[in-house]
Amino acid sequence: MADLMLNICLSKDSSSPGAKTPNRTQERNMACQFKKRKRKKIPETSERSVSFTQRSFSHASTPNRVLPHVASFNKPSTSLHWQPSISTNAKASEPNSRPIPVPRCLPSGLPSKYLAMDCEMVGTGPKGSISHLGRCSIVSYEGDVVFDKFIKPSVPVTDYRTRWSGLRARDLKNATPYVQARKEILKLLAGKVVIGHAVHNDFQVLQYSHPAALTRDTSRIPLLNRRAGFEEKSIASLKRLTKAIFNRDIQTGRRGHSSLEDARATMDLYKLVENEWEKTLASRKMGGSGS
Secondary structure (H helix, E strand, O other): OHHHHHHHHHHHHHHHHHHHHHHHHHHHHHHHHHHHHHHHHHHHHHHHHHHHHHHHHHHHHOOOOOOOOHHHHOOOOOOOOOOOOOOOOHHHHOOOOOOOOOOOOEOOEOHHHEEEEEEEEEEEOHHHOEEEEEEEEEEOOOOOEEEEEEEEOOOOEEEOOHHHHOOOHHHHOOOEEHHHHHHHHHHHHOOOEEEEOOHHHHHHHOOOOOOHHHEEEHHHOHHHHHHHOOOOOOOOOHHHHHHHHHOOOOOOOOOOOOHHHHHHHHHHHHHHHHHHHHHHHHHOOOOOOOO
């Protein structure tokens, strides 16, 4: 009996490997087939996911763009905050973007501090022997008109001196009264470098004394005489200097002088020698008479 049971057990043990062998083989075959299928599908899906991820991160690193899938990266919102791009045209609207022109600087200051003046006189009193202001013209460093008015004396005019002044009775009929004109002129001259030809005559008729350090008289400057070919100590007229240096004719005809034309000619003469003139005055520490 015992032998029979032993044989039965031995037969079960010997038959069991054979019975289980087909099941393991099938499992292995199924596993291999599953892996093969998985290998075929995984590269395709992984490539898509990788390419998608690369594209996503490349877009996320690109500045000044908003992406629809930004929230999927779980990054802080501050790092993905969109900033508008700055256009190059914005610089054109900024103030002072265009080069602003710089005025020419002079040794003693800016051109705005320089004025050229010329006055025309009429006669009052017996035979017009007393000079009074009839017209005054003031121009800027560039020759622009700063002041140019006919001026009516406070006493009757007995000689209009038309041959030299160019003034007539009709010019002074509705002219600016002398007192008012004088205030306007002196206000303009205050603190400025005043240039004139024999300018002391203009100051005299204005009953005014301008600081010598701020006065430039082109009738008493040897620099201009040398340029014109005249003797250095001679006092040349404005007409002669302008003709000799610029070959320009002024104060011509029978209509008399024009104070505006003379003021501009005076400024042109000054600018011709201004650098050398101002250096000479600076070397004297502005202690001379300004001439």
